[in-house]
Amino acid sequence: MNEKIDYKITLLGDSTVGKTSIFRKLFNFAFRDGVLSTVGVDSKTINFEDVEVNSNGNNEKKCFQITIYDTSGQERFRSIPRNYIRGSDGIILIYDITNKQSFENIKTWSDSISEIISNNNKDKYLVMLLGNKLDLANNSEDNDDKDNENNENKVCREVFTEEGEKICQKYNFDWGGECSAKDFTTQQFKDLIQNFAKRIYLTVDKSDNSRISVTKQNNLNKKKKICC
Numbered sequence: 001m002n003e004k005i006d007y008k009i010t011l012l013g014d015s016t017v018g019k020t021s022i023f024r025k026l027f028n029f030a031f032r033d034g035v036l037s038t039v040g041v042d043s044k045t046i047n048f049e050d051v052e053v054n055s056n057g058n059n060e061k062k063c064f065q066i067t068i069y070d071t072s073g074q075e076r077f078r079s080i081p082r083n084y085i086r087g088s089d090g091i092i093l094i095y096d097i098t099n100k101q102s103f104e105n106i107k108t109w110s111d112s113i114s115e116i117i118s119n120n121n122k123d124k125y126l127v128m129l130l131g132n133k134l135d136l137a138n139n140s141e142d143n144d145d146k147d148n149e150n151n152e153n154k155v156c157r158e159v160f161t162e163e164g165e166k167i168c169q170k171y172n173f174d175w176g177g178e179c180s181a182k183d184f185t186t187q188q189f190k191d192l193i194q195n196f197a198k199r200i201y202l203t204v205d206k207s208d209n210s211r212i213s214v215t216k217q218n219n220l221n222k223k224k225k226i227c228c
């Protein structure tokens with residue numbers, strides 16, 4: 001018998017910040033330029049086994065089964081995926097570091113999340129902030145280097161790293177750092193999700209057992225084949 005902890009993680013953020021691209025890279029699909037269509041909400045499951053977690057000074061090994069929801073299709077039609085937000089243990093809130101507006105809208109997203117999950121349930125979920133499109137950003141020291149071929153397709157970053165860190169303190173988010181759905185590897189995104197699952201385990205109120213499922217070893221092995 002094997003005990004798994006089930007978490008639901010939802011990707012949120014303005015349209016075109018790269019939610020679908022991150023989702024695709026996490027599940028090992030190639031990066032694509034251009035508008036990527038998500039019809040409805042896409043979801044996929046990823047398993048992490050024997051993950052070391054240090055809880056109250058004790059090292060424990062845990063198995064996580066994480067279902068990731070990509071809500072891209074929804075916000076393009078100006079609809080907030082309330083049901084997915086409400087059922088989430090973790091939310092990855094994404095902005096585009098080359099688009100200031102997508103960063104400024106983090107406040108609106110934060111307000112919506114608190115309102116939907118409910119005011120007195122703050123200990124039931126965790127939010128991680130992620131700045132995407134790092135590959136596109138010219139850092140300020142490169143800006144004078146107009147002849148550099150590598151900079152040809154780059155645009156100036158509109159949000160500095162420190163601004164991302166600072167807003168996390170303000171809203172009590174975890175800082176996931178900056179990433180690139182284009183340049184990051186699948187493993188880098190898997191590591192990010194695994195670390196977030198550990199943080200959820202250590203932070204989110206575990207007083208109910210609804211997230212724990214017990215599976216026979218055989219079933220778990222079967223599942224591993226279809227999941228990542």
Ligand code: GDP
Pocket residue numbers: 013014015016017018019020021022032033034035036037072132133134135136179180181182183
């Ligand atoms: P969504 O609406 O948030 O799901 O955003 P998409 O994943 O559909 O991406 C919108 C556009 O941004 C597409 O043209 C993607 O190819 C592009 N894009 C997404 N992530 C990155 C990234 O990390 N780097 C670059 N250069 N482009 C990206």
